[in-house]
Amino acid sequence: MGALFDLSGKSAIVTGSSRGIGKAIAERLAEHGAHVVISSRKAGPCEEVATSINERFGPGRAIAIAANISAKEDLQRLVDETNRQFGKIDILVCNAATNPYFGPMAGIADDQFSKILQNNVISNHWLIAMVAPQMLERRDGAIVIISSIGGLKGSDLIGAYNISKAADFQLARNLAVEFGKQNVRVNCIAPGLIRTDFARALWENPEILKGALGPTPLGRIGEPDEIAGCAVFLASPAGSYVTGQAFVVDGGATIV
Secondary structure (H helix, E strand, O other), X not given: OHHHHOOOOOEEEEEOOOOHHHHHHHHHHHHOOOEEEEEOOOXXXXXXXXXXXXXXXXXXXXXXOOOOOOOHHHHHHXXXXXXXXXXXXXXXXXXXXXXXXXXXXXXXXXHHHHHHHXXXXXXXXXXXXXXXXXXXXXXXXXXXXXXOHHHHOOOOOEHHHHHHHHHHXXXXXXXXXXXXXXXXXXXXXEEOOEOOOXXXXXXXXXXXXXXXXXXXXXXXXXXXXXXXXXXHHHXXXXXXXXXXXXXXXXXXXXXX
């Protein structure tokens, strides 16, 4: 069983990994043997997470490389520095995202909508395009995009965010078709409501939380670490025949 999830010798970039879901994924990838790059906008929090991982799993298992996903040059530097320090990139987890607007679509400003689409879709496309060539050449690689169950339904509160997450599903499907013959897999994870700072505006509001959890079979909010196991599966030999899929991890919210 252990061999199915063994990531020894693999190197991974996880964006938005200084906290929340990204941090949990990076920690679990390291626990299963991978070397991981912790990346977000600010260097300090990245260094803290990398230090913690190195203390738990051994020196050199994690490095911190700050990068702003909206800046193409930052993403290229992230890739170049990872290649320099780890020699290759086997796993890419596109987790970083943004949502600067809550409310109906009629009220969103152009710059807010553009920022959501840029950071949540186009930046993923940029980073994957930078990483994929080496994976295709080696005929081995795993790419995971963190989408959302919001991409499966409409909303009068986070509609623009949901649109971007629906686009991520299609980005994964399209790239799975393009990369499949070279054994590079691309999948999405679609979390439900998870207790992160990113989703704080949703789960700290009692009315919103009640509406979200009322019909949910498990009847509770999810925790970041409950997303990490799915990412380990998709990155590991256990997921070697899975591509182009969207894995819903939501406590059953979308089935009712």
